[in-house]
Amino acid sequence: MLAVSQLTDHTGFWLRMVSNAVSQEFARKVAGQGVTVAEWAFMRTLFHQDPMSPSALASLMGMTKGAISKLADRLLAKGLIIRTETPEDRRAHRLSLTAEGKAKVPVLAALADDNDNAYFGTLAKEDHDMLRRILKALAENRGLKVMPVD
Amino acid sequence: MLAVSQLTDHTGFWLRMVSNAVSQEFARKVAGQGVTVAEWAFMRTLFHQDPMSPSALASLMGMTKGAISKLADRLLAKGLIIRTETPEDRRAHRLSLTAEGKAKVPVLAALADDNDNAYFGTLAKEDHDMLRRILKALAENRGLKVMPVD
DNA sequence: GTCCTATGGTTGACTAGGAAACTATCTGGT
């Protein structure tokens, strides 16, 4: 059959379009603070449990340990985290925010709040609630639990 | 202020989570047909207007001309498109689907339909309609018009 | 007709991630 559906027939198309716009705008905002979105996700995760091992980070962030290793290198170079060895297990490392890193998290969190508001604050409250409810249901349906970083 | 909002407080978080899951699942499906999502978007665009210049593709797909140039190289290597010079303007090229490329589009389009259905077909009709309406409104609010490829 | 600039496309340097190979260390079975 040669019938090719329109792109805009797909709900996934609109979802992706809006999601990309929200993410790209956020990326621009955090870039103003000298960090990438992945770096922000890393710092936020550490902020809530500090210290943490690279592999725990990888699992929470849905990234490979290779990616985490390099991400940690960059944050280290920026002075936002420190990496220490553990005496109990000489293979393991512990990652921890520096004072500078800790101080940056609330600033970035405020940008995240702003960004969400800028996009979804324009919706009527009932539409916003509806949207959240449906998205959450879709996520739970699928058993999604990993942080969306990319 | 040290209050750092929860990740899950943000609608953008849920949006990204679902959007990524839908896209990654689709990427897996088209990979089974030997193409990437970007290649599919390229072919679909060409299918609806053939031939087309690389720069027109770039503009429609929201990618740089550099990316389109390399994408075209890959599709060329796979025998899915051809690249011809134009006599009127010796700088310009024209890209066109091969017979094989043309034949592949409906197959891939069916996968896109399947994927959308698999995710959103589970919603109650009124929820699905609501979701589409809200997403479209958000997109139009922001004047979004570029195809979300990434 | 000759420049000067705009345009179409390609290429190279760079970024960020995944997959898999690799190194070091730990742990459990014997």
Next chain:
DNA sequence: ACCAGATAGTTTCCTAGTCAACCATAGGAC
């Protein structure tokens, strides 16, 4: 005690984008 996996991280190679420099050609000003 030893060795065979298992586990923690790093590194290398690959892919797929962007950005900016580049080359070729077109087209207009004069």
